[in-house]
Amino acid sequence: MLKSARNQERDPEGRMPLVEHLRELRNRLVKSLLAITVAAVVAAFFYESIIDFITKPVLEAVGCDLKFSKLAQADKGTTCAKIVIMDLLGPFTLALKVSLMAGVIAASPVWLYQLWAFLAPGLHRSEKKYALSFVGAGFPLFLIGGYFAYRVLPTTATVLIEFTPVGVENLMQLDKLLDLVTRMVVVFGLSFELPLLLVLLNFGGVVTGRRMLGWWRGMVMGITVFSAVITPSTDPLTMIALAAPIVVLYFAAVGVSLVHDLRAARVAAAGPSDDEASELDLTPEAVGEIESVTSPPAALPEQASGREVSHGSLDDVT
Structure with a gap:
Protein backbone atom coordinates (compact mmCIF):
# COMPACT_ATOMS: atom_id res chain seq x y z
CA MET A 1 0.00 0.00 0.00
CA GLN A 173 49.28 -21.82 -13.66
CA LEU A 174 45.59 -22.32 -14.16
CA ASP A 175 44.56 -19.09 -12.41
CA LYS A 176 46.95 -17.03 -14.55
CA LEU A 177 45.70 -18.76 -17.69
CA LEU A 178 42.12 -17.88 -16.76
CA ASP A 179 43.20 -14.29 -16.10
CA LEU A 180 44.77 -14.15 -19.57
CA VAL A 181 41.67 -15.59 -21.23
CA THR A 182 39.40 -13.21 -19.29
CA ARG A 183 41.58 -10.23 -20.20
CA MET A 184 41.52 -11.09 -23.88
CA VAL A 185 37.76 -11.65 -23.86
CA VAL A 186 37.20 -8.29 -22.15
CA VAL A 187 39.55 -6.43 -24.51
CA PHE A 188 38.00 -7.97 -27.61
CA GLY A 189 34.49 -7.40 -26.28
CA LEU A 190 35.18 -3.75 -25.49
CA SER A 191 36.78 -3.23 -28.89
CA PHE A 192 33.51 -4.30 -30.48
CA GLU A 193 31.75 -1.64 -28.39
CA LEU A 194 33.66 1.16 -30.18
CA PRO A 195 31.02 1.69 -32.90
CA LEU A 196 28.30 1.80 -30.26
CA LEU A 197 30.26 4.45 -28.36
CA LEU A 198 30.58 6.55 -31.52
CA VAL A 199 26.84 6.32 -32.14
CA LEU A 200 26.19 7.32 -28.53
CA LEU A 201 28.43 10.39 -28.91
CA ASN A 202 26.62 11.28 -32.12
CA PHE A 203 23.19 10.99 -30.53
CA GLY A 204 24.44 13.14 -27.67
CA GLY A 205 25.48 15.90 -30.07
CA VAL A 206 29.21 15.57 -29.35
CA VAL A 207 30.36 14.56 -32.85
CA THR A 208 28.64 14.60 -36.21
CA GLY A 209 28.47 11.78 -38.73
CA ARG A 210 30.29 13.86 -41.34
CA ARG A 211 33.21 14.38 -38.98
CA MET A 212 33.30 10.68 -38.17
CA LEU A 213 33.41 9.93 -41.89
CA GLY A 214 36.43 12.21 -42.21
CA TRP A 215 38.27 10.09 -39.63
CA TRP A 216 38.05 6.87 -41.66
CA ARG A 217 41.72 6.72 -42.70
CA GLY A 218 43.01 7.22 -39.18
CA MET A 219 40.41 4.84 -37.72
CA VAL A 220 41.26 2.05 -40.16
CA MET A 221 44.96 2.48 -39.42
CA GLY A 222 44.35 2.57 -35.66
CA ILE A 223 42.14 -0.52 -35.76
CA THR A 224 44.76 -2.39 -37.79
CA VAL A 225 47.57 -1.47 -35.38
CA PHE A 226 45.39 -2.40 -32.40
CA SER A 227 44.61 -5.79 -33.95
CA ALA A 228 48.30 -6.42 -34.63
CA VAL A 229 49.25 -5.61 -31.03
CA ILE A 230 46.46 -7.49 -29.30
CA THR A 231 47.04 -10.63 -31.43
CA PRO A 232 50.73 -11.57 -31.08
CA SER A 233 50.38 -14.17 -33.82
CA THR A 234 52.50 -13.68 -36.92
CA ASP A 235 49.64 -14.96 -39.05
CA PRO A 236 48.07 -12.00 -40.91
CA LEU A 237 44.77 -13.85 -41.19
CA THR A 238 44.30 -13.67 -37.42
CA MET A 239 44.87 -9.93 -37.43
CA ILE A 240 42.46 -9.45 -40.33
CA ALA A 241 39.88 -11.64 -38.60
CA LEU A 242 39.79 -9.12 -35.73
CA ALA A 243 40.30 -5.90 -37.68
CA ALA A 244 37.75 -6.52 -40.46
CA PRO A 245 34.64 -6.81 -38.22
CA ILE A 246 35.59 -3.69 -36.25
CA VAL A 247 36.11 -1.71 -39.47
CA VAL A 248 32.73 -2.88 -40.78
CA LEU A 249 31.07 -1.90 -37.51
CA TYR A 250 32.80 1.49 -37.64
CA PHE A 251 31.38 2.29 -41.09
CA ALA A 252 28.00 1.02 -39.93
CA ALA A 253 28.19 3.49 -37.03
CA VAL A 254 29.07 6.26 -39.48
CA GLY A 255 26.03 5.39 -41.59
CA VAL A 256 23.73 5.40 -38.56
CA SER A 257 25.15 8.75 -37.44
CA LEU A 258 24.63 10.33 -40.86
CA VAL A 259 21.02 9.17 -40.94
CA HIS A 260 20.50 10.49 -37.41
CA ASP A 261 21.97 13.88 -38.36
CA LEU A 262 19.56 14.18 -41.29
CA ARG A 263 16.63 13.24 -39.08
CA ALA A 264 17.72 15.68 -36.37
CA ALA A 265 17.93 18.46 -38.94
CA ARG A 266 14.36 17.76 -40.11
CA VAL A 267 13.09 17.66 -36.51
CA ALA A 268 14.82 20.96 -35.72
CA ALA A 269 13.21 22.55 -38.76
CA ALA A 270 9.77 21.25 -37.73
CA GLY A 271 10.01 22.68 -34.20
CA PRO A 272 10.21 21.19 -30.69
CA SER A 273 8.34 18.04 -29.72
CA ASP A 274 5.61 17.84 -27.08
CA ASP A 275 7.94 16.94 -24.20
CA GLU A 276 10.58 19.55 -25.01
CA ALA A 277 10.55 23.24 -24.13
CA SER A 278 10.82 25.75 -26.94
CA GLU A 279 13.83 28.05 -27.05
CA LEU A 280 13.39 31.46 -25.50
CA ASP A 281 14.08 34.60 -27.53
CA LEU A 282 16.48 36.55 -25.32
CA THR A 283 17.24 39.25 -27.88
CA PRO A 284 17.03 42.67 -26.14
CA GLU A 285 14.49 45.10 -27.51
CA ALA A 286 14.44 48.92 -27.38
CA VAL A 287 12.03 50.41 -24.87
CA GLY A 288 10.26 53.77 -24.96
CA GLU A 289 11.62 56.88 -23.34
CA ILE A 290 11.22 56.98 -19.59
CA GLU A 291 8.88 59.69 -18.43
CA SER A 292 10.39 62.41 -16.33
CA VAL A 293 9.77 62.11 -12.63
CA THR A 294 9.00 65.83 -12.50
CA SER A 295 6.06 65.61 -14.90
CA PRO A 296 2.66 65.78 -13.25
CA PRO A 297 0.81 62.51 -12.82
CA ALA A 298 -1.91 61.60 -15.22
CA ALA A 299 -5.35 62.92 -14.21
CA LEU A 300 -8.07 60.60 -13.08
CA PRO A 301 -11.13 60.17 -15.32
CA GLU A 302 -13.22 62.31 -12.96
CA GLN A 303 -10.60 65.06 -12.90
CA ALA A 304 -10.22 64.92 -16.65
CA SER A 305 -13.96 65.52 -17.10
CA GLY A 306 -13.90 68.50 -14.69
CA ARG A 307 -16.10 66.83 -12.09
CA GLU A 308 -15.17 66.68 -8.47
CA VAL A 309 -15.73 63.61 -6.39
CA SER A 310 -18.02 64.25 -3.47
CA HIS A 311 -16.77 62.67 -0.33
CA GLY A 312 -20.25 62.64 1.06
CA SER A 313 -21.44 60.31 -1.65
CA LEU A 314 -19.09 57.63 -0.39
CA ASP A 315 -20.40 55.23 2.21
CA ASP A 316 -18.60 55.40 5.48
CA VAL A 317 -18.03 51.78 6.39
CA THR A 318 -16.57 52.79 9.71
Missing part, protein backbone atom coordinates in the same frame (compact mmCIF):
# COMPACT_ATOMS: atom_id res chain seq x y z
CA LEU A 2 2.80 2.37 0.91
CA LYS A 3 4.72 1.39 -2.20
CA SER A 4 1.82 2.20 -4.51
CA ALA A 5 1.26 5.54 -2.78
CA ARG A 6 4.94 6.37 -3.18
CA ASN A 7 4.79 5.56 -6.88
CA GLN A 8 1.75 7.79 -7.29
CA GLU A 9 3.47 10.69 -5.57
CA ARG A 10 6.56 10.39 -7.78
CA ASP A 11 7.07 13.22 -10.20
CA PRO A 12 6.22 12.17 -13.78
CA GLU A 13 9.46 13.76 -15.03
CA GLY A 14 11.57 11.64 -12.67
CA ARG A 15 12.42 14.36 -10.15
CA MET A 16 12.85 12.97 -6.65
CA PRO A 17 14.49 14.10 -3.43
CA LEU A 18 18.04 13.00 -2.80
CA VAL A 19 16.93 10.50 -0.17
CA GLU A 20 14.55 8.87 -2.65
CA HIS A 21 17.32 8.65 -5.26
CA LEU A 22 19.65 6.98 -2.75
CA ARG A 23 16.93 4.59 -1.66
CA GLU A 24 16.17 3.61 -5.24
CA LEU A 25 19.89 3.20 -5.99
CA ARG A 26 20.20 0.91 -2.98
CA ASN A 27 17.26 -1.20 -4.14
CA ARG A 28 18.67 -1.47 -7.65
CA LEU A 29 22.09 -2.52 -6.33
CA VAL A 30 20.55 -5.11 -4.02
CA LYS A 31 18.57 -6.64 -6.87
CA SER A 32 21.65 -6.71 -9.10
CA LEU A 33 23.86 -8.29 -6.44
CA LEU A 34 21.15 -10.83 -5.62
CA ALA A 35 20.90 -11.85 -9.29
CA ILE A 36 24.70 -12.15 -9.56
CA THR A 37 24.83 -14.22 -6.36
CA VAL A 38 22.12 -16.63 -7.53
CA ALA A 39 23.80 -17.04 -10.93
CA ALA A 40 27.21 -17.56 -9.26
CA VAL A 41 25.80 -20.24 -6.94
CA VAL A 42 24.29 -22.08 -9.91
CA ALA A 43 27.55 -21.75 -11.86
CA ALA A 44 29.52 -23.18 -8.91
CA PHE A 45 28.00 -26.60 -9.61
CA PHE A 46 29.40 -26.49 -13.16
CA TYR A 47 32.69 -24.69 -12.59
CA GLU A 48 34.75 -27.66 -13.78
CA SER A 49 32.88 -27.70 -17.07
CA ILE A 50 33.38 -23.94 -17.36
CA ILE A 51 37.12 -24.33 -16.79
CA ASP A 52 37.30 -27.10 -19.38
CA PHE A 53 35.44 -24.92 -21.87
CA ILE A 54 37.83 -22.00 -21.30
CA THR A 55 41.06 -24.00 -21.37
CA LYS A 56 40.11 -26.42 -24.15
CA PRO A 57 41.39 -24.35 -27.11
CA VAL A 58 44.68 -23.62 -25.34
CA LEU A 59 45.22 -27.25 -24.40
CA GLU A 60 44.47 -28.36 -27.93
CA ALA A 61 47.13 -25.93 -29.17
CA VAL A 62 49.95 -26.29 -26.62
CA GLY A 63 48.91 -29.00 -24.15
CA CYS A 64 51.58 -31.67 -23.73
CA ASP A 65 49.25 -34.67 -23.52
CA LEU A 66 46.94 -33.72 -26.37
CA LYS A 67 49.65 -32.24 -28.54
CA PHE A 68 52.05 -35.16 -28.19
CA SER A 69 49.25 -37.68 -28.67
CA LYS A 70 48.34 -35.99 -31.95
CA LEU A 71 51.95 -35.86 -33.08
CA ALA A 72 52.64 -39.36 -31.71
CA GLN A 73 55.69 -37.79 -30.11
CA ALA A 74 57.37 -37.73 -33.52
CA ASP A 75 59.14 -34.50 -32.81
CA LYS A 76 60.80 -34.58 -29.41
CA GLY A 77 61.75 -30.94 -29.67
CA THR A 78 58.15 -29.77 -29.86
CA THR A 79 57.39 -27.22 -27.16
CA CYS A 80 54.34 -27.85 -24.99
CA ALA A 81 52.93 -26.78 -21.65
CA LYS A 82 51.21 -28.32 -18.67
CA ILE A 83 48.51 -26.64 -16.60
CA VAL A 84 49.13 -26.78 -12.85
CA ILE A 85 47.81 -25.36 -9.58
CA MET A 86 50.57 -24.19 -7.26
CA ASP A 87 49.05 -24.07 -3.76
CA LEU A 88 46.50 -25.76 -1.50
CA LEU A 89 43.92 -22.95 -1.57
CA GLY A 90 44.25 -22.59 -5.32
CA PRO A 91 41.36 -24.89 -6.30
CA PHE A 92 38.93 -23.22 -3.88
CA THR A 93 39.95 -19.70 -4.94
CA LEU A 94 39.73 -20.74 -8.55
CA ALA A 95 36.24 -22.13 -8.08
CA LEU A 96 35.10 -18.84 -6.49
CA LYS A 97 36.66 -16.75 -9.25
CA VAL A 98 35.18 -18.82 -12.06
CA SER A 99 31.75 -18.94 -10.43
CA LEU A 100 31.70 -15.19 -9.83
CA MET A 101 32.83 -14.45 -13.39
CA ALA A 102 30.15 -16.74 -14.79
CA GLY A 103 27.56 -15.18 -12.45
CA VAL A 104 28.35 -11.66 -13.64
CA ILE A 105 28.05 -12.71 -17.28
CA ALA A 106 24.89 -14.78 -16.80
CA ALA A 107 23.17 -12.06 -14.72
CA SER A 108 24.17 -9.22 -17.04
CA PRO A 109 20.64 -8.80 -18.46
CA VAL A 110 19.35 -8.25 -14.91
CA TRP A 111 21.88 -5.68 -13.74
CA LEU A 112 21.84 -3.93 -17.12
CA TYR A 113 18.07 -3.61 -16.80
CA GLN A 114 18.43 -2.27 -13.23
CA LEU A 115 20.90 0.34 -14.47
CA TRP A 116 18.49 1.26 -17.25
CA ALA A 117 15.54 1.48 -14.84
CA PHE A 118 17.50 3.81 -12.55
CA LEU A 119 18.42 6.20 -15.38
CA ALA A 120 15.18 6.00 -17.37
CA PRO A 121 12.95 8.37 -15.29
CA GLY A 122 15.19 11.33 -16.10
CA LEU A 123 15.14 10.75 -19.86
CA HIS A 124 12.76 11.94 -22.56
CA ARG A 125 10.71 9.40 -24.45
CA SER A 126 13.06 9.40 -27.43
CA GLU A 127 16.09 9.11 -25.13
CA LYS A 128 14.50 6.13 -23.37
CA LYS A 129 14.06 4.39 -26.72
CA TYR A 130 17.66 5.05 -27.71
CA ALA A 131 19.06 4.00 -24.33
CA LEU A 132 17.14 0.74 -24.42
CA SER A 133 18.46 0.10 -27.93
CA PHE A 134 22.03 0.75 -26.75
CA VAL A 135 21.66 -1.72 -23.90
CA GLY A 136 20.11 -4.29 -26.23
CA ALA A 137 22.88 -3.91 -28.82
CA GLY A 138 25.81 -3.63 -26.42
CA PHE A 139 25.50 -7.11 -24.92
CA PRO A 140 25.43 -9.02 -28.25
CA LEU A 141 28.37 -6.98 -29.54
CA PHE A 142 30.36 -7.84 -26.41
CA LEU A 143 29.55 -11.54 -26.86
CA ILE A 144 30.68 -11.42 -30.49
CA GLY A 145 33.97 -9.83 -29.46
CA GLY A 146 34.45 -12.45 -26.76
CA TYR A 147 33.81 -15.21 -29.30
CA PHE A 148 36.52 -13.78 -31.58
CA ALA A 149 38.93 -13.82 -28.63
CA TYR A 150 38.02 -17.43 -27.93
CA ARG A 151 38.78 -18.39 -31.53
CA VAL A 152 42.08 -16.47 -31.58
CA LEU A 153 43.37 -18.01 -28.34
CA PRO A 154 44.85 -21.19 -29.86
CA THR A 155 46.98 -19.27 -32.36
CA THR A 156 48.05 -16.81 -29.66
CA ALA A 157 49.05 -19.63 -27.31
CA THR A 158 51.04 -21.37 -30.04
CA VAL A 159 53.03 -18.21 -30.78
CA LEU A 160 53.71 -17.42 -27.13
CA ILE A 161 54.79 -20.96 -26.22
CA GLU A 162 57.47 -20.87 -28.91
CA PHE A 163 59.40 -18.33 -26.81
CA THR A 164 60.12 -21.04 -24.22
CA PRO A 165 63.86 -21.82 -24.13
CA VAL A 166 64.98 -25.24 -25.33
CA GLY A 167 65.10 -27.83 -22.57
CA VAL A 168 62.82 -25.84 -20.25
CA GLU A 169 59.44 -27.24 -19.31
CA ASN A 170 56.58 -24.74 -19.35
CA LEU A 171 54.13 -24.99 -16.45
CA MET A 172 51.10 -22.74 -16.85
